[in-house]
Amino acid sequence: EFVIRVMGMLQQRSADAVNDNMASGTIELIAEDLEILSHAETPPFMVSEKSSEKMGLSVDEDLRLQYRYLDLRRSEMQRNIIGRSHIIKALRNTLDAAEFLDIETPMLTKSTPEGARDYLVPSRTHDGKFFALPQSPQLFKQLLMMSAFERYYQVVKCFRDEDLRSDRQPEFTQIDCEMAFVNQQEVLETFEELIKFLFKKILNTDFPKPFPVISYKDAIEKYGSDKPDIRFEMELSYLENLAKGKGFKVFDEAESIVAISVPGGAEYSRKKLDELTDWVKRPQIGARGLVYVKYNEDQTFKSSVDKFYDVSNLKEWAKKCGASPGDLLLILSGKKSDVQSQMNELRLLMGSRLGLRDPKVFKPVWVVDFPLLEKDEISNSFHAMHHPFTSPKTSDLAMLETNPENVRANAYDLAINGVEVGGGSIRIHDRKIQEKMFEILGFSKEEAEAQFGFLMSAFEYGAPPHGGIAFGFDRLCALFGGKDNIREFIAFPKNNQGRDVMIEAPSEIDQTQLDELEISLPKLKD
Numbered sequence: 001e002f003v004i005r006v007m008g009m010l011q012q013r014s015a016d017a018v019n020d021n022m023a024s025g026t027i028e029l030i031a032e033d034l035e036i037l038s039h040a041e042t043p044p045f046m047v048s049e050k051s052s053e054k055m056g057l058s059v060d061e062d063l064r065l066q067y068r069y070l071d072l073r074r075s076e077m078q079r080n081i082i083g084r085s086h087i088i089k090a091l092r093n094t095l096d097a098a099e100f101l102d103i104e105t106p107m108l109t110k111s112t113p114e115g116a117r118d119y120l121v122p123s124r125t126h127d128g129k130f131f132a133l134p135q136s137p138q139l140f141k142q143l144l145m146m147s148a149f150e151r152y153y154q155v156v157k158c159f160r161d162e163d164l165r166s167d168r169q170p171e172f173t174q175i176d177c178e179m180a181f182v183n184q185q186e187v188l189e190t191f192e193e194l195i196k197f198l199f200k201k202i203l204n205t206d207f208p209k210p211f212p213v214i215s216y217k218d219a220i221e222k223y224g225s226d227k228p229d230i231r232f233e234m235e236l237s238y239l240e241n242l243a244k245g246k247g248f249k250v251f252d253e254a255e256s257i258v259a260i261s262v263p264g265g266a267e268y269s270r271k272k273l274d275e276l277t278d279w280v281k282r283p284q285i286g287a288r289g290l291v292y293v294k295y296n297e298d299q300t301f302k303s304s305v306d307k308f309y310d311v312s313n314l315k316e317w318a319k320k321c322g323a324s325p326g327d328l329l330l331i332l333s334g335k336k337s338d339v340q341s342q343m344n345e346l347r348l349l350m351g352s353r354l355g356l357r358d359p360k361v362f363k364p365v366w367v368v369d370f371p372l373l374e375k376d377e378i379s380n381s382f383h384a385m386h387h388p389f390t391s392p393k394t395s396d397l398a399m400l401e402t403n404p405e406n407v408r409a410n411a412y413d414l415a416i417n418g419v420e421v422g423g424g425s426i427r428i429h430d431r432k433i434q435e436k437m438f439e440i441l442g443f444s445k446e447e448a449e450a451q452f453g454f455l456m457s458a459f460e461y462g463a464p465p466h467g468g469i470a471f472g473f474d475r476l477c478a479l480f481g482g483k484d485n486i487r488e489f490i491a492f493p494k495n496n497q498g499r500d501v502m503i504e505a506p507s508e509i510d511q512t513q514l515d516e517l518e519i520s521l522p523k524l525k526d
Helices: 049-055 061-066 077-097 138-146 183-204 215-221 270-280 312-321 335-353 431-440 443-459 473-482 511-517
Strands: 004-014 029-037 117-120 130-133 151-160 172-182 211-214 256-262 293-294 301-303 330-332 364-366 374-376 381-384 410-415 419-426 468-474
Touching: 077 151, 077 183, 077 473, 138 151, 138 172, 138 364, 138 419, 138 443, 138 468, 172 183, 172 473, 183 364, 183 410, 183 419, 183 473, 211 215, 215 335, 215 364, 256 312, 256 335, 293 312, 301 312, 312 330, 330 335, 410 468, 419 473, 431 443, 468 473
Parallel strands: 211 364
Antiparallel strands: 004 029, 117 130, 151 172, 172 468, 256 330, 293 301, 293 330, 364 410, 374 381, 410 419, 419 468
């Protein structure tokens, strides 16, 4: 890793010395003078990918992040970051050509309820008051539509203080877009073409047909997820009518009994099935147990519930699941919403194990008709499934008064290979509907005015119908790069604990700065 300057004569390599594995493998430099510009310590890990592979090294991610400036030298990371740059250039060029205006919105803004905790910034000049870093530019882009800018976009940093994982960062990049005088179909068509263009430009992949569209209800029923991976079948089947009333208490007391048919899975050993049972019982999944049925090649059956169900019962299950000889039924039971979510995770696991989730195959799907509201069973209150500014379906407006939990949102998400890469909605542009939405969400008139008075005031001066979408740019980059971890496509990311281990942030603040802000901290226990 020394930095050197070498002067000499370039010459063609002889035929037997050509190295096709090097970019400069056809030439060589006959050195006449060498100068060391910068000395280097021995790196904490091998920077050369070939050396790392040859030595069988596996470097801890936190160590890579601590020395990110070294990690970024690796050719794989160079490809990732350069690829990110190419994607953003293609996006900008396409949106500019479609007459979208690149308009910046503030980073220091107001704390408003948008689904996650805010990152707060204390104000030195306004005692006891705080700015918030934006979770999204949602309200500002709506105000831009009311300001007569008909097409807006922004490559923008957003901040959400939420639980982290491989596809989440506390600060992330969003491709934020909004259009006036559009309906849902026009938004879907516009941005479907954008995604198709990117796939053609970056990966030379064509999508000759329109992306399929599935309702939220069907996505949950068929796949157990609102971001389904449709590269493979293995859809959910429901066995309540076939499996209850046979004396098996686990099924008899369950709200729902859900199964998937795993192709060729009848060969699974008891050890593998026990491992699957342990896997679904992990706290992250939360299932109480796993029932299996082997549909053997000779058309016999073997299950973990043979004591309660005879062959005729198991044949009915297999028929319901569309199973063939050689397949394996995996069955979970319990509360319906829980079991659907658990089965989604199991379905994805089995899809990966069977090689059905090829990262080079892409299957986009639009998910539409989300519920407008979610009900908290403990507090018996409503929350917005997307955000409080999402428009209800026009045909469902009357139910806002009588049956709000059944109102559908004019909202849509784009999922690709089980990853939500974008989402948006047609927005509320009528003050009365927005006031009703705030009322359902539990805001008093005074609270709504204090939080969103500026938006409500803007409605008074003419607000066009408008809607838009936001794409998770880091997720798009990871998708194009064939990886699950978005940190591989961000130059200086945070780790899974939300820390920057390279610069050691967050860090303690000098007492002088705290005093200026009039902030006192409780003494931490040793």
